[in-house]
Amino acid sequence: MTSADAFRERLLPSAGVHLLSVLAGGAGALAGSYWGGWAAVTVGVVAAVLVSAGLSLTAPVVSVVPTGDPADGAPADAPRLSAGDAVIPLDALGAAEEVDAEGIRRLLGPEADARAYVCHRSWVRSAVRFEVTDERDATPYWLVCTRRPAQLIAATGRREAGA
Structure with a gap:
């Protein structure tokens, strides 16, 4: 196998998804309006910030770690x-x-x-859908979302199915 190129991508939400934060802020402001204008603004801003931060902080990272990086306890020669x-x-x-989206x-x-x-x-x-070939693993495949599927496939050193 050829050495894998490093790949790292955090699946952060797009700016459009953060509009949900604005909607949550509006709902919070509406709920806080019972206690007055300042409370409505405060609750709305806090709700918007919390939703936006929650979406960003819980975004998973997809990465291919090539050989020579034993930082997470794996052997130095085991790309993953x-x-x-x-x-x-x-x-x-x-x-x-x-x-693609339909797939x-x-x-x-x-x-x-x-x-x-x-x-x-x-x-x-x-x-990218990766077939799992390890006989000891009951997982038939991994389905990993990425905005750069061709680069992820190349970084793993895999051939594309049907190619």
Whole structure:
């Protein structure tokens, strides 16, 4: 296997998603208006900031850690894919497939496998589906949302399915 290129992406919400914060702030202001104007403004601003911060702070990180980085306790020669809180060695992954928004909908709906690992955020409209080839792992595949699917596939050193 060729050495993997480093890849790191935090699945932060887009600016449009942060409009939910404004709606939450408006709802908070409406609720706080019972106690007066200053309370309404204060509650609205606090609600908007909390929702925006919550969306940003809980955004998962997708990364490919190449060889030579034993910082998280893994052997220095074991490159791995990390998506959210889960980590898998690249040796346990098979073919990769770029998935568009419609494919994500299918893989999370009618074609879903309950054993699959999914790192998904609704504001990310593309993903990569990695086949898991480790016989000891009951997980059939990983579905990892990313805004840069081709770069993620390249960083793992995998071939795209059907290529």
